[in-house]
Amino acid sequence: MTLGVEIRNLDMSFESKSGTIHVLDDIDLSLDPGIFCSIVGPSGCGKSTMLRIIDGLIPPMAGSVTVGDTVVTGPSLDRGFVFQQFNLLPWRTVLANVEFGLENLGVQKQERRERAKRWLRVVDLDEFESYYPAQLSGGMQQRVGLARALAIEPEVLLMDEPFGSVDDQTRMLLQEELLQIWERDHKTVVFVTHDIEEALFLSDLVVVMSPRPGRIIQKIAVPFGRPRKDTLRGDPEFSRQKQTVWEELRGGGLARPVGEVAGG
Amino acid sequence: MANSLAKAKEKQQVQITKKAHERKAPSTLGRLLSGKWGLRLIVYGALLVGWQVTAMVKGPFFAPTIPETLAGIADAWANGYYSILFDSLRQMIVGFLLSLVIAIPLGALIGRSRVMDDLLSPYVNTLFVTSKEALIPLFVILFGIGFQYRVAVVVLFAFFFPVMNTAAGVRFVDQHLIETARAFCTSRWRMFKAIYLPGAAPFIVAGIRLGLGMALKGFVIAEIWVITGTGRLLVEAGSLRLLDTYFAIALVIAAIGIGTNEGLKALERRLRQHAHLGNEG
Numbered sequence: 001m002t003l004g005v006e007i008r009n010l011d012m013s014f015e016s017k018s019g020t021i022h023v024l025d026d027i028d029l030s031l032d033p034g035i036f037c038s039i040v041g042p043s044g045c046g047k048s049t050m051l052r053i054i055d056g057l058i059p060p061m062a063g064s065v066t067v068g069d070t071v072v073t074g075p076s077l078d079r080g081f082v083f084q085q086f087n088l089l090p091w092r093t094v095l096a097n098v099e100f101g102l103e104n105l106g107v108q109k110q111e112r113r114e115r116a117k118r119w120l121r122v123v124d125l126d127e128f129e130s131y132y133p134a135q136l137s138g139g140m141q142q143r144v145g146l147a148r149a150l151a152i153e154p155e156v157l158l159m160d161e162p163f164g165s166v167d168d169q170t171r172m173l174l175q176e177e178l179l180q181i182w183e184r185d186h187k188t189v190v191f192v193t194h195d196i197e198e199a200l201f202l203s204d205l206v207v208v209m210s211p212r213p214g215r216i217i218q219k220i221a222v223p224f225g226r227p228r229k230d231t232l233r234g235d236p237e238f239s240r241q242k243q244t245v246w247e248e249l250r251g252g253g254l255a256r257p258v259g260e261v262a263g264g
Numbered sequence: 265m266a267n268s269l270a271k272a273k274e275k276q277q278v279q280i281t282k283k284a285h286e287r288k289a290p291s292t293l294g295r296l297l298s299g300k301w302g303l304r305l306i307v308y309g310a311l312l313v314g315w316q317v318t319a320m321v322k323g324p325f326f327a328p329t330i331p332e333t334l335a336g337i338a339d340a341w342a343n344g345y346y347s348i349l350f351d352s353l354r355q356m357i358v359g360f361l362l363s364l365v366i367a368i369p370l371g372a373l374i375g376r377s378r379v380m381d382d383l384l385s386p387y388v389n390t391l392f393v394t395s396k397e398a399l400i401p402l403f404v405i406l407f408g409i410g411f412q413y414r415v416a417v418v419v420l421f422a423f424f425f426p427v428m429n430t431a432a433g434v435r436f437v438d439q440h441l442i443e444t445a446r447a448f449c450t451s452r453w454r455m456f457k458a459i460y461l462p463g464a465a466p467f468i469v470a471g472i473r474l475g476l477g478m479a480l481k482g483f484v485i486a487e488i489w490v491i492t493g494t495g496r497l498l499v500e501a502g503s504l505r506l507l508d509t510y511f512a513i514a515l516v517i518a519a520i521g522i523g524t525n526e527g528l529k530a531l532e533r534r535l536r537q538h539a540h541l542g543n544e545g
Contacts, residue, residue, distance in 0.1 A: 057447055081444070083443075085440055091465070100445075100458075152448070
C-alpha cells in the first residue's frame with residue numbers, strides 16, 4: 001500500500017537577524033499514490049525545507065500537507081527520510097543503524113534483526129552488517145541510509161539530495177539501484193535534487209521551482225516508460241527533455257547575474 | 265687568496281653535510297633518550313636523585329630516603345594499613361558512583377533543556393567556584409563524621425566535572441543526528457539514551473576522569489578533617505614523623521589515581537577516535 005500527498009497553499013518563512021526570509025510561496029502540489037516525483041530548483045529555493053514540512057519535521061507558517069487522509073502535524077513512521085549527509089549513527093554498526101527506526105516502531109528484537117538483514121540484502125550490503133559507518137564509502141553509507149528508511153516500510157519515501165555527496169559514477173549506480181528497488185512496490189517518492197538529469201532519469205513528474213521565495217514554476221510529466229535502463233541517458237529525447245527543464249529553471253531567474261541576486 | 269677562501273667554504277660545506285648526515289642517523293641510545301620515555305627517564309631520574317640526596321642531607325626528620333620509603337610500603341602492608349586504605353577507597357567509590365548517578369543525568373538535562381540550564385547552571389557554577397573545603401564543617405554538622413559524611417564530601421568534590429562535561433557534550437551532539445532521530449519518531453526519553461548520551465560519550469568519560477581525580481582528593485581531605493581512616497594514618501604518621509609510612513601511603517594513593525586515570529584516558533581516546541571517524545565519513 002502506498003499513499004498520495006496533497007500540499008495546499010503552503011507558505012513558509014524564517015525569522016533571522018536581518019529580517020524575515022520568505023522561503024516558500026503558495027505551494028500547491030498533488031501527488032498520486034505510487035508516483036515518483038522530483039523537485040528541482042536552485043540552491044536556497046526552499047526545496048529541502050518543503051521536504052521537511054512534508055515529513056513534519058518543520059511546521060508550515062500557512063497551508064497544509066495531507067498524506068493519505070491524514071494531515072501532517074509531526075514526523076511519522078509512515079514516512080521514511082533519506083538525508084543528504086547520510087546521518088548514520090557513528091557508534092552503531094550498519095545493522096544497528098538499519099534497526100534504528102524499527103526500534104521506534106516497537107518491533108521485537110528477533111524480528112527487527114531479520115527485517116534489517118533483509119533490507120541490507122536489498123541494498124547489497126549484507127556482508128557489511130557488522131561494520132561501522134566510518135569504515136564504508138559515501139555510496140555505501142547512503143545505501144545504509146536508504147535501507148534504514150525502507151526498513152520501516154513507509155508509505156511515502158522522502159529523499160533530500162540523497163546522492164548529492166557522492167562521486168559521479170557512484171551516483172549513477174545508486175540511481176539505477178534506487179529504480180530497481182522502487183520497481184518492487186512503486187511507493188510514492190518525493191526526491192529533492194538540483195541535478196536535472198537525475199530528476200528526469202528517476203521520475204514520473206519533475207517539479208521545477210524558482211529561486212527564493214520558492215514557487216512552483218512548472219510541473220513536467222516525464223514521457224519515458226518503465227522499467228528504465230541506463231541507456232535512456234543517451235537517448236536524444238532524454239537530452240531534449242533536459243533542455244526543456246533547464247529552460248524552465250533559467251526562465252525562473254536561475255541565471256541572473258550574481259550581483260543582482262546578492263542585491264535582491 | 266680567493267682560492268683559499270673558496271676552499272675553506274667548500275670544507276665548511278662538507279662539514280655541514282657531514283653533520284646533517286650524523287643527525288639523520290643518531291645512535292640507538294640517542295634515539296631512546298630523545299623519545300617520550302627517554303625524556304621521562306631523564307627528568308624523573310633527576311627528581312629521584314634530587315629526592316635521595318635531599319633526604320640524605322636533611323635526615324629522616326624531614327624526608328625519608330627512597331629505600332626507606334620502599335621499606336615503608338612493605339611495612340604498611342605488615343601493619344595492616346592497606347585494609348584501612350581499602351576501606352576508605354570503598355567509601356570513596358560509593359561516593360564517586362553516587363556523584364555520577366546524579367551528575368550525568370543532571371548534566372544531560374542541563375545540556376538539552378533551556379529551562380533546566382537557566383534554573384540549575386547558576387547553582388552549579390557558584391558551587392564550582394566556591395572552595396569546597398569551606399563547606400566541610402557544614403557537612404560535619406549535617407552528616408556527622410561517619411560513612412554518610414565521607415560519601416557526601418566525595419560527592420561534593422566529584423560532582424562538578426561530570427555535570428559540566430556531560431552538559432557540554434550533549435549540547436554539541438551533531439544537529440543532523442538529532443534531526444534524523446526526530447524524523448524517525450524517537451521519543452524524548454529515547455533521544456537521551458540513543459542519541460544524546462552516546463553522542464556525548466567522549467566528553468562524559470573525560471568528565472568522569474576529572475571527577476575521579478576530585479573524588480580521590482575529596483576523600484583524603486574529608487578524612488584528614490575529622491581524623492579518621494586513611495586520613496588519620498596520614499595525620500598520625502606526619503605528627504609522629506613516621507615519614508616513611510607517610511610517603512608510602514601517599515605514593516600508593518597517587519599510584520591508584522594515576523592507574524585509574526590512565527585507564528579512563530585510554531577509553532576516552534577510543535571513544536574520541538570513534539566519533540572523529542564518524543564525522544569524516
